[in-house]
Amino acid sequence: MALFKRTTKDLIIKIDEFFDNVELGLLVFRESMKSYIDKDMEAFNRHLQKVDTLEGNADKLQRSIENEMITHSILPQHREEVIRLIDEIDEIMDTVKKSLNEFIIEMPEIPAALNKDIVSLADASASAAEELIPAARAYFITPYTVREKLLKVYYFESETDKIAIRTKKRIFQEMNEIDLAHKAHLRYIIHHIEAISDMAQKAADRLAAMAIKIVI
């Protein structure tokens, strides 16, 4: 029985470690965006490598958590939901890595006028995902506080949307000096950054429902 083994303790540590990885990944994402805007490619590459390692760790931890929860029949009633939540949070890390890879492959040229917008977009999007982590941690300890914590996720997600729309409007309506292909490329890059907060919102919706279920 799990009570008399280290399984439960190990699993708690693994979940915490998983969240730590994601939080760190988001922090590095923020920094890497700043490096890209500052055209410091060396730092950007270093950050990308770090994100790659963190994403790999998160993947391993996710598999291990899923495996142990099933093998040791831990939390049988809510297991499926917890596994899906962790899967969705892992997808955030995947999206972070994918976005940074898009930058290194496509090397989008960001006009200087958009520097501030892109940095705030990346900030807001990463914040939405970052705010998800304390809420997800709270699910396991104080589930009745999850919903209030999630409010910040929704706030930053809507901020991301607003910044993205504003930036896209600027690109397509005000910046006549760049050609349509460049505009389309920038829109594509913005979509990628936005995707992080969208994923966070999706996970937040699931977490909100899970929290109600566990509290009732």
Place this chain on the structure above:
Amino acid sequence: MILFFLTSGLFLGWSLGANDASNVFGSAVGSKMITFRKAAIIASAAVILGAVLQGAGTSDTLGKLGAVNAIGGSFTLALAAAVTVYTMTKFSLPVSTTQAIVGAIIGWNLFTGNRTDSGTLSKIVFTWISGPVLGALFAVLLYILIVKIKKASKIHLFRFETFLKAGLIAAGAFGAYSLGANNIANVMGVFVPAFNLQEIDLGIITLSSAQQLFLLGSIAIAAGILTYSKKVMETVGANIVELSSEAALVVVLAQSLVLFIFSSSGLSNFFVRIGLPPIPMVPVSSSQVIVGCVIGIGLWKGARNINFRLLGEIGIGWIATPIMSGLLAFFSLFFVRNIFNIDVGQKVIAGAAPDPVVTSDPAVSEIVRYILLAVLITGFIVALYYYLLDRKKKRELRVSEDKFWHYLK
């Protein structure tokens, strides 16, 4: 021949095990917190212990309601109760073995011209109502307590769930013990006044005549649990678990407490010592107590979808079961006495000590001794077999895990 007469009681015990074990381990098995195999082994051992160590109190009460003083009578009553339980279950009506056996005893009283002790009867009927009510009360109190502890301790969900799992197993074992102690009277109570077996000295304890009967009855209950309760456990579990895992634990615990209270003579004596009225030692229906517990929690949580139809069906069961069983017992006794020419008991003369028709038969006690030995050996072999099987499975799992992580690297 004597053992043949016990078969109806053993059949009743088997059906009780098949149906009622789900009340104590259903939530744990249904939620997959514990495997059926483990639950069945724990429940079987606990039922036997409860019946042998603490089964006397409730049997005495049934004895006061009607001291069936012929083995033919005991056989017929247990059969009538078993047929009633089987028929009502067939028509999906909530049925209690307790109510069936009480009805059958009243039927015997009517047939033999014995007076039914209205005091004892009212005491029994009172517990049929107070059992579920007390269950609901206990469930609400325990639920409040557990939720408060959970909130205050800020315990990790995984750790809490692990404690719950251990709690469900402990509460299930306690529930099975209480079930054995409380409900063995339904199975063997009618045989107790008619039997007078030789004591068996086991060194540590001495099994009296009644305890030997309880042992046989509880083995029948254990057989019911092991052979037929899996499906019932999974169904009941799925229904109860809808509440939440802590509510599931509370329901099992509250139900076990109610069964324990109504079968613990020690607790009753303690009540008397501190100046409170004694607790009646009466067999109560575990299924009805569990419904009381679930409704109690439902009401506390503000649920509006209480199934009043189910409550109505239980109410009908309270009346229909004893009547059906009583009538069946009455007519069966008539046939057994007049057609098969078997003594089914006679009127007890006031003031005279009940005279058991079956006197000491060393052969029966010898058989009981062998059965006990066989059960112990079988139990040991089965436990060892499953332990080794479990170990093998775990080893295979570990090998497959290692392979998985090795290739993933």
